[in-house]
Amino acid sequence: MKIDKEFVHPSHPNHKLKLEYTETPFCCDGCGEAGIGLKYRCQMCDFDLHKVCAMAPNSIAHAFYKKCEFRFYYKPPGAYKRVCDACRKDVQGFVYHCTRCGFDLHPCCANLPLRLDDGEQHNFYLCEKLSSACHRCGNKGLGWSYRSECKNYCLHVSCVKEMLVESWQTIYLNQNKNGKHREVQMGMLAPSLKGTMQNHHKGRVGKVRRCCQMATSALRIIISAILGDPTAIIAAVIGVLLSK
Structure with a gap:
């Protein structure tokens, strides 16, 4: 999969995000989870995204939930607080959600190798x-x-x-x-x-x-x-x- 060194992300349309590497922990402005290493960043706005969050596809399937179709949302759907079914942490931003079954996954959790x-x-x-x-x-x-x-x-x-x-x-x-x-x-x-x-x-x-x-x-x-x-x-x- 080709990785763009810079691009405009829908969640931050005013400036391009540039791929960079950091050994300092950061909070992803997409999902709200901690990160380190490769990230996409807008220097002007102090805006950071996990590489996984920045490149998240619109829909995914997961081996643990074979009947589910997870769709990507920029904000948790619905009026109630949602919890990631992988790590049991609150969903604060970007999320994969299955409308039919109600399951939720942080993008980074959804990307964990089996x-x-x-x-x-x-x-x-x-x-x-x-x-x-x-x-x-x-x-x-x-x-x-x-x-x-x-x-x-x-x-x-x-x-x-x-x-x-x-x-x-x-x-x-x-x-x-x-x-x-x-x-x-x-x-x-x-x-x-x-x-x-x-x-x-x-x-x-x-x-x-x-x-x-x-x-x-x-x-x-x-x-x-x-x-x-x-x-x-x-x-x-x-x-x-x-x-x-």
């Missing part, structure tokens, strides 16, 4: 429902998740999104009174998967170490899938998530 391969013989599969507890929150809950082929490792898509936002707040949003970024000890305020795993495995050091190794691998490829752009910044983010 299968991930970390290159080290570990495959992860996107699941509509969890049959075992998520390693982040400890619950099964609603919403999509990625599960390892061995079925020993699971992470909600929503949990990974929360971890990303929390880590970015730690790294980027802690500022002093002069508006300058403070130096932050990586991991001081970030969520700790390691602590969760210690509780899960009741302090068994070897089991926790192996699980953390798999967590590193899983997080890397799941974060890459959610952001749609594997970049160098992901390694730093993972370092924060797995610290302590």
